[in-house]
Amino acid sequence: MILNEYARISPVGDSAIRIEFGKDIDLTTYHRIQIFIKLFHDAKINFHKEMIPSFASVTIEFDAITIMRKIAEQHTIIDINPYDWVRQQIEPLLTQEVNELVLEKTIIDLPVCYGGEYGPDLQYVADYHHMTVEEVIKKHGEAEYLVYMLGFAPGFPFLGGLNPEIATPRKQAPRLKIEAGSVGIAGSQTGVYPIETPGGWQIIGRTPIDLFRPEHKEPTLLKGGVWLRFKAISVEEFNTIKGGLANVDHMR
Template sequence: MCVEPLQMNMVSDTAVRVIFGTVISMETHKNIRSFCRELEKHPQKGIQEWVPSYTAVTIFYDPFLLSFDSLEAYIMNVCDSIEHHNLPDSMQVTIPVCYEEAFGPDLNQVAVHNQLTPEEVIELHTEPEYLIHMMGFLPGFPYLGGMNEKIAAPRLDAPRMKVPAGSVGIAGSQTGVYPLESPGGWNIIGRTPKKLFLPQETDPVLLEAGMRIKFMPVTTDEFLEMEEKEASC
């Protein structure tokens, strides 16, 4: 199956962005995932890494080892060889989340904004199976698709200087999980004891684009027990 990119833009003299769509969609996601899989199967000298996003893949390369014209030809050959039916099944990862007030200080605010009860927000947040479209802005941070618009909420007017690792947040129509403590302006509705980033491991990032996530509500006692187990691993 040939997948034609909509556009190829030079981002710099060492990077090219291959654009597969203009809106977030399952078809665009499949094209991007298939494209990255083909890049792995057919490595090219001079390509240093690639970074998928919602609608594009940015390829970083060494222009002393690979000219732009050669890279462009390689990209088109890769697109010609894409086969969606060879994509492996997406792995599902269950993320336990405690939505108690101590871990979700903005849960009530999200509920009030949407004229819902906190319990309804939790139910709507844990109901879908989410697709990881891309990773960023921190190592291991998943950008998820599939959140119910009924619980969408604007970013905080004043971002927090410190958001604890494991915090689950909502910003606009997106939800995500902070893998590390960092500043942030998302509405924090809960926290997971699961570690998404383990810098001491050979493969430090638990999640990757293409995986699916299911959030599972847990009590404070269950959270603390899981957190203790995670710390001892």
């Protein structure tokens, strides 16, 4: 595989560069991104401030002033801008012949209490698809979901793998308050709210597990590249877990 066959490079403002590897949310594009990240780190390139992977691209932030100094050290006449210089560092990585990565599959089971006060939109989702709530719960829980990235709120996982049979549009009017742990559906995606926040996803359940724990060394339970499964639990089990667990390290 040669990544250059799929990569599209473009500037993001005056201090970042984006490399797109596809247009779709799928495992093929995800693997291309992971290969590029490995190549980048293996090359020990250190001009960047931050690397931000997403569904289909990687954005690399850099310090334009620092790079201008590097350019000045290398050129008698400064005839190149920071973006072009960064692009020149990246392009050789994209032309290397590389093999597919074998990625370790780590699966986390997340307990979810569906419906009732914890899933006020479950009935709506069922009615929208002319299903029973039991069918929606089954279809939502039988899949394995890849965490493509975290975003929107600290520890919020953007997941791929939702059964298209239960894909449901966002609410027309977002709620001003969604409880932490709420599990929702928005279009072809499902996700979990790690903190209390406004939001427009259709809420079908809630987990008693804290996804964002700022007091921990690793504050987010999930990270990009792990897989998630939802396990249906009762209200009684929800209350037992919520009241009895000080941490969830055993879930890793």
